[in-house]
Amino acid sequence: MIKKKSDDATIFIGDKPFMNYVTAAMLQFNSGNKEIFMKARGKHISRAVDVTEVLRNRFMNDVKVNNIEIGSEDVKSREGREMKVSTIKISLTK
Template sequence: MDNVVLIGKKPVMNYVVAVLTQLTSNDEVIIKARGKAINKAVDVAEMIRNRFIKDIKVKKIEIGTDKVKNPDGREVNVSTIEIVLAK
């Protein structure tokens, strides 16, 4: 779980810095996001690839669905993405 960056509501550059920091000590980093944060996760991965580390590879992309209980107690489906970047 060391090399995982969870994407949330912070600005994109915060997550870019977190990924770059992880890449100094690891050969691969996993970027995870759910729901509305998925587009931000893709932005982070693309910024790393295009602006910072040109030779980094997208090793794997997984998409899926999590069942989450909302405040009403009903189960709702939330989309998920997991992007693995490797040196």
């Protein structure tokens, strides 16, 4: 899922095709944003890292990783159980 907030450029990594996220990040930088954020939870964390590395190494060599935040969130499962899900937020600057 790709979402953008009005006050910052945040890309939420989900199940869409990989290159959609790379393209979204390039569009954010090309539209004048100096900083964007990649956010992911659970099994999508590795995809967020991969998107960041493809963006930096293949498409935009001047993009730098500014900060990485990791954590966990409490989420209710479909069965109603409380569980913790790992999260990552990658800050990229140009």
